[in-house]
Amino acid sequence: MRITFCCTDTKPEPWLAGLRLALPQAAVTLWQPGAPLADHAVVWAPPQQFFDEQTQLQGIFNIGAGVDALLKLHLPPGAQVVRLDDAGMSVQMAEFVCHALIRHFRELDGYDADTAQGKWSYRKPRLRADYPVGIMGLGVLGQRVARAVAGFGFPVNGWSQSPKHIAGINSFSGTDQLHAFLQASRVLVCLLPLTPDTQDILNAQTLGQLMPGGYLINVARGGHLVDGDLLALLDSGHLAGAALDVFRTEPLPPEHPFWHHPKITVTPHTSARTLRDESIAQIAAKMLAMQGGEAVAGVVSLQKGY
């Protein structure tokens, strides 16, 4: 097995060492232009030149859950694209989303502002029945988040492309049921893959259907959100706030109004980080399985885009 590694913004040495340890029979090398042909690739945001040269790839392993950027490139024909299907990301996503939800629901920013002024004052407790949480995207990450949110007693709605039945979740699916799903939700969590169908899906029309005082948590991709529509709905008061971890351009440009908006919490795409050890173990196991002719989880449908 010849493995080539081509990951932008990633320190290569520990990955190379980890992959060599996990797959001692494989030749693992860092890609550079003109490198010999490999049969497997571990990638994050590679240049087009990488795929133009590496024409013999059978498996392309993306070290993240989202493959939207990868699928914009011309890939070698016949190669399977495999994404991480958990590798420690779903629990991070669950804790990040629950934190943002509780912070908003319990008005903890308001309490922090009070105590910064030395003020000891109560707020009337909100009822969780008034805060149904809608989760868009019910893959590995979405289901894990839905379970965690339901565990805190919030009513949970789920929306996905194809119908899913998950205990304790009110499930909606397809374009037909999108509005019913939104109208039944006050907090909206986006965990969708970014595809042509879901690009710009968080817009004036959809966000405007959330219950008044709605709150958006976007932990998927910046391309899901129409930035100006969110700002208008925050200004009108229909939405109470947003926690945004992903942006159309990353890093978020210095002049962008999200940075210092009083109703928006910005984090630098950190909701679910790739954990190296878990990822290497998962990728190595899948490479061996594929080599043995077995099916593996996380193979991307080039047609669906996820």
Place this chain on the structure above:
Amino acid sequence: MRITFCCTDTKPEPWLAGLRLALPQAAVTLWQPGAPLADHAVVWAPPQQFFDEQTQLQGIFNIGAGVDALLKLHLPPGAQVVRLDDAGMSVQMAEFVCHALIRHFRELDGYDADTAQGKWSYRKPRLRADYPVGIMGLGVLGQRVARAVAGFGFPVNGWSQSPKHIAGINSFSGTDQLHAFLQASRVLVCLLPLTPDTQDILNAQTLGQLMPGGYLINVARGGHLVDGDLLALLDSGHLAGAALDVFRTEPLPPEHPFWHHPKITVTPHTSARTLRDESIAQIAAKMLAMQGGEAVAGVVSLQKGY
């Protein structure tokens, strides 16, 4: 049934109306000095005069989980003290503690400080295996919190007076095992009842045994914590921070150093608020059960103090 209501810092009208609705046969009145004798009382922080006058009480229902303040008074002999045993409080406690834990573990205050300066920067993810969470007190609230924390994949240690066996929790008990429990924990959550045995239990000696970089979450009573010992351990760097919801004097006095300490998050005793509707339903059901000679949950042992 004659019910008298005597709750400091509580608007009486909605409680009286709710109790009358739940117990239409009962006479429900707001206590005032010289009022007729009742057989049941609903109380929060009543004056000693209340119990001096109300000598015929059979059931004293406390509208909170902690009865430490109540048990400092002289109670009429033969009266049973009953505390709320959940009434919507355990889920609030679970979400409050998980929020504080995730905020610390994921360095979200650090990210907020960065974004306030327009800085897009990553921090190396911490490993949850390095953050075992110790929970002191494994009653209704403690067990609910332990379950929620374990659900996010943190190792969980539990410590209680008497041995308890709870799936997924490393259980410790009694004074003998306190140090082993502390040494195995980096985050410490206090949910103990306040009794003479647990007064000042969070002190230099105990907190000093936590793993370096320890973090304290106190959602029980201010009397558990020796304030100066916490400050010294924060100054020395042995503890990384604390989230404090309860204080020796409440409201926290304006001059207290906790208010503006950079490593301490203060909230005004709001981690688990008494929810009126749930509490009235629970108290009414218990009054009827006691009247029918049945045993009810939440009867306080005057000897143990909880």
